[in-house]
Amino acid sequence: MAREVTLVDAGLGNIASVERALIQVGGAVNVTRNADEVAMSRCVVFPGQGAFGAKTQKLVEGRMGNALRMVIERGDPFLGICLGMQLLFQSSEENEGQKGLGILPGRCRRFPYGMEMPAETGAQEVAPAAADPKADTSHAQTVAPAGAPPLPGQGDLPGFAQPAAVPAPAPVAPPAKPQRLVRRLKVPHMGWNQVEPTDEHYYFVHSYYVECENNDDVMWMTTYGGIRFPAAVRRGNVLGCQFHPEKSQRSGLKFLRAFLLGGGG
Amino acid sequence: MLKRRIIPCLDIKNGRVVKGVHFGGLRDAGDPIEAARAYDKQGADELCMLDITATTEGRTAFIDVIRRVTPSLFVPVTVGGGVRRASDVDRMLAAGADKVAVNSAAVTNPLLIEDLAKRYGSQCIVGAVDVRRLPPIPQDDGPVYEVVAYGGTRGTGLEAIQWCKTLADLGVGEILLTSMDRDGSREGYDLWITRTVSRSVDVPVIASGGVGSLEHLRQGLATGEGEADAALAASIFHFGLYSIGQAKGYLNEHNIPVRPSK
Incomplete structure (x- = not known):
């Protein structure tokens, strides 16, 4: 039977492709904006595009933020994608006042301008x-x-x-x-990059990266412009990926299926 | 290491793939659904679909194409053509697109870009820029390019490099730079303008217009030549000249980092 999964539509970008990908790997997807529904879910995917800002601040402090924390604290499988992963952390470098959910210790930083690499x-x-x-x-x-x-x-x-x-x-x-x-080197970091240690390629689009305080939380790393940062993080039931599994073709579908099957990638 | 992307492009007219020369002289190149599936299977890094019809029926057919193509694709899909306002972007995203390219509307109303980037995020908005090289006049320091709009039918009086910088400042997440002079010519990308724009903006640049061989793809992506972050091509893939896999094999042999196609 298909695994029931709640897909959070928090207004942080287009979620249609995440929904399609979850269905493709056998998920029974319930898309919702309702915090109460999220709070009662036994498996949650929280996607987001963009950066910390007024919108995420409102989310983190509001009912949706509480619902997400509740799911995580209860120990149910949780996957944050891109901004959804970044929001698991405490704060963002820019917009000093902006807080994340604070589940994992660390913060987001912007890729600097003017990065270069040898030809x-x-x-x-x-x-x-x-x-x-x-x-x-x-x-x-x-x-x-x-x-x-x-x-x-x-x-x-x-x-x-x-x-x-x-x-x-x-x-x-x-x-x-x-x-x-x-x-x-351009910002956003956009396109296919390889993660270590698996060597698989995933599709990334982001201008901020996470600096994880606790190395045990890091599952996979990737490198851009000499900066090495987490491509995926994991602590217990909480999984986060900086890349977009829904746009990472076969590798991404495999990642989502592993999450639904409880393997976490 | 971040890989440079190969993006097959489907020009869509009335629900069919077509291909032209210098923005005209169209010929039929097949069914978009079949083409998209084939490219996905071959390992395309992204897919681009541009609506080149101007009629209401054409527009509706295009949305329908997006809706039919995207469910089985799990790579990013950029669409564009005739985007005038936020509701057009809405419709395309709802149909399953990941990014929307805005061209002429940005020229007439630059603040539209700012609005769209705020509303949907920069990663969603691609600045499509069509350029042509102006005839040289004595004592020019270098080549001068003008931005053209409305499918190349109108000059805008905008200088190309400055316009690309402006678009980046307004919030596009990427620039799709097409040389009208080279479009469909199979002479290769216009390397000078591609490289100059790529060095002038902080956002990724997609080279477009003129690919006739695998060597042209390499030139477009190579540092010191086109220096683009992604290479877009249509006819070499449509007419079965080369597969995406062959293209990547060639690039890999020539030190251009690409995602393996298998």
Whole structure:
């Protein structure tokens, strides 16, 4: 029989795809905005997109916040997705006054502006386009001399070249030296990234990341712009993922099914 | 490491996939549902569907396509075309889209972007920018590009790089940059404008317009060339020239980090 699961529609973004994915993995999904229904649920998924703000503040302090805490404290399976995971923590760096549910110790920080990484192996700056619009087709482009090669082994590593989690302020790369080709890292962190230790790829979209105070709460990590942060957290019945399992194709469906089956990923 | 994305794009007219050249000369390229499923199976990182009809019937058919395509897809789906107001975005999201691209309406009413980003979140709103290169005049420092609107039928007088910066400031989560000169030409992306925009904004940039070979995808994504965060392509995938898997294999061989297709 299908596992009954309550999907919380807290007005924090589009939840249609989460609903479809839960149904796909055999969930009997009840979508609700009603805090009382949430409080009585035996299995809850709490998705959210965006950042801490007035809306989340109201949620955390209101009836819905109490209902979510009740489910978690009762020990029923709980999954927070993206902002839903971040809200499990205590606070956010920006918007000092904004609090999360405070289930797990830690806080959210924004990815800094101006992050850079070395270019992939073999990358070369192509010559600036000539003034004639026809002259800059791929065939006509001349290749400028290569800059210094990227740091050995860094340009093409699949994800976790960084030594260890550093819960210190994110390092901002110094301005690009002209002779070395670097690549600007964008915010939001958007797209498919690999998590450790499983090596699976999941789809991420977020501008804030969690700094977890308790390493035991971290299940999976991922790295972006030299910052290593939790991709998934877990404490007892509480599971949280920074990525979007509902948009992570087969890997994401597997993750959701494991949650519904009680394995927690 | 974050991977660079391959995004097959379906141009939809009256519920069918079509493909044109320089924003015109359309030919039929099949059923959107079949195409979307095939790309998903091949390991596409996202899917993009653009409505290029201008009629009310076309609009309704497009919403219906979104509704039929998305239930079996578990990758992000970006849709766009004819978005004028918040209610259009509402309809598309309700039909199952994850992100909505806004093009001409942003030009006529930039504050719409701010409103949409506040309402739905930046991650939901893609700034679609169509550009064309202006004829050079003596003593130009570099190429100059203008933003065009309404399917390339109207110039806007906006300089492309500045407009992309403005869109990022207004709150788009991503920029879909299409070269009208290259659209359907199979000459490759316009690397100069792609790279320059990508270096000028903090949000991810999707390269679009002109892919005719796997090498063009590589150029669009390579640092120092197109330097885009994602590569969008239509015809090379539609007409069975290459599969997504082949594209990723090629990119992987050439040091571009991509998600394995299996």
